[in-house]
Amino acid sequence: MxxxxxxxxxxxxxxxxxxxxxxxxxxxxxxxxxxxDGKKVSLQAMRGRVVYLDFWASWCKPCRKSFPWMNAMxxxxxxxxxxxxxxxxxxxxxxxxxFLEKYPADFIVAYDAExxxxxxxxxxxxxxxxxxxxxGNIQVQHVGFREKDKTGMETQIKHLLQx
Amino acid sequence: xxxxxxxxxxxxxxxxTCSMLSGVSHHATAESTPWEFDTALLYYAESDADxxxxxxxxxxxxxxxxxxxxxxxxxxxxFDSLTGASANxxxxxxxxxxxxxPSGESTYTTNANQTPLDPSFHDARGAINAEWELPxxxxxxxIFSANFSQEYDYTSMGLAATLSRDFNNRNTTxxxxxxYNADTVRPVGGAPEGLSPMPTTxxxxxxxxxxxxxxxxxxxxxxxxxxxxxxxxxxxxFSYGMDDGYLSDPYKIFSVVDNTGxxxxxxxxxxxxxxxxxxxxAIYWQTVHQxxxxxxxxxxxxxxxxxxxxxxxxxxxxxxxxxxxHYLEPQLRYYTQSKADxxxxxxxxxxxxxxxxxxxxxGDLDTSTIGLKYGITQDDNSEFAIRAAMYTQxxxxxxxFPDVTANIIQFNYSFNF
Amino acid sequence: xxxxxxxxxxxxxIGLSGCSSWGVQPWERDVLxxxxxxxxxxxxxxxxxxxxxxxxxxxAGGRAVGGGGCGCN
Numbered sequence: 001m002x003x004x005x006x007x008x009x010x011x012x013x014x015x016x017x018x019x020x021x022x023x024x025x026x027x028x029x030x031x032x033x034x035x036x037d038g039k040k041v042s043l044q045a046m047r048g049r050v051v052y053l054d055f056w057a058s059w060c061k062p063c064r065k066s067f068p069w070m071n072a073m074x075x076x077x078x079x080x081x082x083x084x085x086x087x088x089x090x091x092x093x094x095x096x097x098x099f100l101e102k103y104p105a106d107f108i109v110a111y112d113a114e115x116x117x118x119x120x121x122x123x124x125x126x127x128x129x130x131x132x133x134x135x136g137n138i139q140v141q142h143v144g145f146r147e148k149d150k151t152g153m154e155t156q157i158k159h160l161l162q163x
Numbered sequence: 164x165x166x167x168x169x170x171x172x173x174x175x176x177x178x179x180t181c182s183m184l185s186g187v188s189h190h191a192t193a194e195s196t197p198w199e200f201d202t203a204l205l206y207y208a209e210s211d212a213d214x215x216x217x218x219x220x221x222x223x224x225x226x227x228x229x230x231x232x233x234x235x236x237x238x239x240x241x242f243d244s245l246t247g248a249s250a251n252x253x254x255x256x257x258x259x260x261x262x263x264x265p266s267g268e269s270t271y272t273t274n275a276n277q278t279p280l281d282p283s284f285h286d287a288r289g290a291i292n293a294e295w296e297l298p299x300x301x302x303x304x305x306i307f308s309a310n311f312s313q314e315y316d317y318t319s320m321g322l323a324a325t326l327s328r329d330f331n332n333r334n335t336t337x338x339x340x341x342x343y344n345a346d347t348v349r350p351v352g353g354a355p356e357g358l359s360p361m362p363t364t365x366x367x368x369x370x371x372x373x374x375x376x377x378x379x380x381x382x383x384x385x386x387x388x389x390x391x392x393x394x395x396x397x398x399x400x401f402s403y404g405m406d407d408g409y410l411s412d413p414y415k416i417f418s419v420v421d422n423t424g425x426x427x428x429x430x431x432x433x434x435x436x437x438x439x440x441x442x443x444x445a446i447y448w449q450t451v452h453q454x455x456x457x458x459x460x461x462x463x464x465x466x467x468x469x470x471x472x473x474x475x476x477x478x479x480x481x482x483x484x485x486x487x488x489h490y491l492e493p494q495l496r497y498y499t500q501s502k503a504d505x506x507x508x509x510x511x512x513x514x515x516x517x518x519x520x521x522x523x524x525x526g527d528l529d530t531s532t533i534g535l536k537y538g539i540t541q542d543d544n545s546e547f548a549i550r551a552a553m554y555t556q557x558x559x560x561x562x563x564f565p566d567v568t569a570n571i572i573q574f575n576y577s578f579n580f
Numbered sequence: 581x582x583x584x585x586x587x588x589x590x591x592x593x594i595g596l597s598g599c600s601s602w603g604v605q606p607w608e609r610d611v612l613x614x615x616x617x618x619x620x621x622x623x624x625x626x627x628x629x630x631x632x633x634x635x636x637x638x639x640a641g642g643r644a645v646g647g648g649g650c651g652c653n
Contacts, residue, residue, distance in 0.1 A: 059613035060652050089607040118607040124332065125606045126652045144301065144653035146232040201624045207632060221631075223624050233653055239627070301653075325644070333651035334603030338644055386644045388619065393604050394611050396648040398619055402641040447642030451617055458616045466639040474639045482616055500638055525638050536625075550625070556636060573628065 026139065029053070029132045030120045034087065034110035041085060041110050043136070050077075050160045051132040052084045055118050058099040059090070060126045062145040067103040069150055073157060074107040080161045081134070087112045089126075129153075133160050197579040199544075201225040209247070209554075209569040213277050216567060217247040217284065232298070239292040241312075248280035250564070252415040252521035253432055254509045255279070256425070262432065263362050265351040265414050267369060278565055281414065288314035302329040310344075319346040321380075336388040338400075346378040350413035357436025358516065361416045369434070376409035386447075394453040399446075406441040417521035420509045427512040435520040437505065443468035456484040471504035472525065488540040494552065496532035499559060508563065527560030534571070545578040606651055613650030 029051075033042040043051065054070065056063040067086075074084045084107035090096045091113050100109070112118060121130060124143050131140035131153075140156050142149070207219040221243035229235050251262060253273075261272045264283045273279040290312035298304050306325040312318070321344030329336050348354065353371030355361070362369055386400035416432045449462040464476040475498070482492040503525040505518035534552025554569040604612070615621050626643065634640050 055607065057607065057610060059610045059650055061613075061650065062653050091610060115605060115607045119605065123606055126609065126650065128606075146653060148232060201622075203624045203628065205628050221628065223628065225624050239624075241627075243631075298653075329651075331603055332606060336648075340644060382641065384641075384644050388648055390603050390609075390612060390648060392602070393608050396612060396617065396619065398644075398648075400642055400644050402644075404641055443639075443641065445639070445641040447644075449619060449643075451619060451648070453611050453614075453617060462642075464639070464642040466641065468638075470638075472638045474637070476639065476642075498633070498637060498639075503638070524636060528637065530637060554632070554636075569632075571632070573625075575622070575624065 026137045029130065029136055029138045030117075031136075032117050032120070034112055034117065036108055036110050041108050043085075043132070046083055046085075046132075047136055048134050049081045049083045050134060050157065051130075052082065052157065053121075053130040053132060054084065054086045055089060055112075055121070055123050055126065055128045056086050057089050057126060058092075058095040063099075063127050064103055065147070066127055066145040067105060069145075071104075071106045073154065077157060077161060082157060082161060084108065085110055087117060089113065089115050089118055131156055131160060133163065196229040199227045199577070199579050201227075201575070201577045203573055203575045205571070205573045207569055207571050209567055211278065211565045211567050213565070214280055215247060216280065217245060217249055219243055219245050233304070234297040235295070237292075237294040237296070239290075239294075241290040241292075242288070243290075244285075244287045246285045248282040249284050249414075250523060251279050251281040252417050252435060252523075253279040254418045254420065254424070254521070256418075261363050262416070263365060263369075267352050267362065268365060270363070270365060286314050286316070288312060288317075290319075299326070302333070303327065306340075316349050316351055317346065318349075319344055321345065323382075325384075334390040338384070338386040338388070340382075340384040342380075342382045344380040346380065346408075348376045348378060348409050348413065349374060350376075354409065354411075354413045355434040357411055358433050358519065360430035361432040361434055363432070378406065378408035378410060380407075381405045396451045398449045400448075402445045402447070404441075404443045406443070408439060410439060410441060411435055411437040411520070412522055415520065415522045417507060417519055418509050419512050421512055424509060433510075433519070435522065436516075436518050437520055438470065438518055441468055441470055458482045466500075470525070472500055472502065474498065474500035488542075490538050490540070492536040492538070494532065494534040494536065494550075496530075498528075498530040500528045502526045502528075502560065523556075523558065523564045526564070527558060528556060529559045530554065530556045538575070543579065546575070547577075548575040549573070550575070609650050612648055613652075617648065619648055 029043060031043045033040055052073065054066065056066065070084050070086065074082065086105060086107060087110045088096055089112055127145050129142045130138050133139050139160060142153065203223045205219070205221040209216040221241065223239065223241045225237065225239045227235055227237040253260065253262070255276050255278050257275050259272050259275050260279055261270050262279065262281070263270050264281065271282055290310065292308060292310040294306060294308035296304060296306045304327050308323045311320045321342060323340065323342035325338060325340035327336055327338045352369065353374045354376050356370040356372045359370040382402060382404040384400060384402040386398060388396065388398045390396055412435060415435045417435055419427050419431050419433060421427050443466065445464055445466040447462065447464045451458065451460050460480040462478045467473040477497045479495045480492055482490050484490050503520065505520055506525045507519055507521055508526065509521070510516070510519055532552055532554045534550060536548055536550040538546055538548035540546045550573040552571040554571060555566060557566040558564045611617055620626055
């Protein structure tokens with residue numbers, strides 16, 4: 001029995017090496033404090049919760065599909081400790097307003113108009129999402145938003161919430 | 164999967180293995196996306212100083228839908244109806260001239276000192292195009308298309324495939340494409356034998372080489388698109404094409420003249436003959452740039468082929484935003500081409516020819532287009548536009564055919580459904 | 581023909597080598613994402629124009645699909 005557990009741990013380690021999309025980093029997520037509508041949000045203050053950090057813009061078509069999904073995730077897992085923070089990189093606040101009127105957000109929307117945080121997080125494409133665990137480390141990086149990735153991402157959220 | 168006292172590595176492994184085991188790639192159906200329709204109606208009317216020429220009415224419907232993540236289906240239906248007269252290639256003479264129509268069953272006469280035009284041109288054409296665009300990987304996409312068109316004397320069908328890959332954080336895109344078209348020409352009255360005489364009475368029939376002739380067209384394209392800065396995008400393409408088969412215009416003739424320009428002999432009109440192959444190349448460069456809100460779209464193309472034709476095309480569009488979704492876009496296009504090796508305005512008697520054509524479209528030709536488009540875009544992504552343009556074709560060099568001017572008007576309406 | 585293809589190849593390599601002054605970050609594509617900033621924003625217009633020009637002039641070819649745009653997904 002112990003042999004099986006030992007082997008399965010090694011197997012899991014090998015699987016990690018071959019994981020394509022999931023970048024199992026465990027690198028600490030850069031801290032930030034960004035303005036939101038009226039207040040501020042700081043990553044440090046989210047310690048103890050699982051944070052889904054999403055970089056989005058009004059001109060990003062896949063973001064229109066990601067918002068309803070993020071609303072669903074936030075509603076479903078809020079009580080288990082999930083906090084979604086959607087960081088906007090638009091330079092024109094009027095366009096952001098119009099987008100949010102069409103696709104309302106039930107999660108925190110923060111503003112990074114100059115893209116400084118996007119640069120810190122080395123955003124590789126729009127939209128980009130980062131799953132940060134309760135200890136403040138980036139566990140998953142994901143570029144783009146696709147229908148077929150929804151289930152996988154939800155599973156990743158669930159696992160981080162359970163740890 | 165529960166783990167007690169998780170350490171970061173263990174939790175990373177857990178996340179990784181869980182995602183692997185639970186089968187990440189569940190291809191869910193996309194929520195219903197709308198069909199995007201682009202419709203247009205073109206009206207084109209061409210004339211020279213003496214006569215009206217070809218008139219075309221052409222409706223187009225294009226419909227596109229996203230069927231899965233970044234996967235699109237596009238259909239395009241075109242119908243064009245063409246009526247009017249077209250130059251037959253003969254030169255004006257100081258006496259009236261009589262020609263037979265392509266069917267050989269009637270004749271038409273041109274007045275003295277006027278460019279001979281065949282008035283029997285009327286044709287209707289329907290064309291359909293279907294295209295499937297899909298992502299092949301995160302940075303690669305493929306576009307596959309098929310097309311079919313049918314008109315009274317011409318059928319065309321073809322396939323095309325294009326692959327695009329992004330580099331440098333999607334700032335650079337490399338594109339490669341191939342297309343192949345197999346056409347069949349079924350000229351009215353049969354295809355005349357090249358360089359054989361055109362009868363001037365209905366009693367004599369033209370010599371034909373067949374009634375169903377093939378023409379194949381293959382094209383290869385490579386291109387690079389580069390984001391220059393936040394406001395500027397450029398594209399540079401190189402294309403190579405090969406045409407094979409029956410490439411002549413079965414309805415065009417040329418006049419055989421003496422050194423004073425008068426017709427010679429009993430059969431002064433001969434059917435044209437073009438080579439049965441053509442290799443062509445083009446280099447195309449396009450720039451799109453935004454100033455505050457206005458956009459300039461500028462392109463240049465250099466073309467050359469083994470028929471001796473070389474051309475330059477300059478196209479410029481400037482979109483001026485007027486506010487609240489209204490825009491005005493003036494357009495300018497300038498084109499100049501040098502003639503084909505076998506192009507003759509009038510062919511001197513006694514010349515031994517392998518190929519000859521007096522079709523002004525293969526001669527020294529300068530064209531210019533000046534146009535203006537006015538459009539209104541609305542919040543629901545629908546758009547209405549109207550475009551008017553004047554297109555002038557004039558002979559360059561020493562081919563003195565008259566200027567031909569076309570008036571163009573086009574209505575566009577785009578909407579989602 | 582050979583010189584031209586070498587020129588195209590050279591320009592491609594320049595693009596690939598990531599000319600440091602050319603290009604934008606993924607979050608700076610707001611302008612490029614607009615419809616009017618695409619290489620071919622009105623395909624029906626281009627189709628009609630090309631149809632007129634290829635039936636009246638001797639040249640053809642050049643245009644193609646390409647990159648640009650919002651660079652999303």
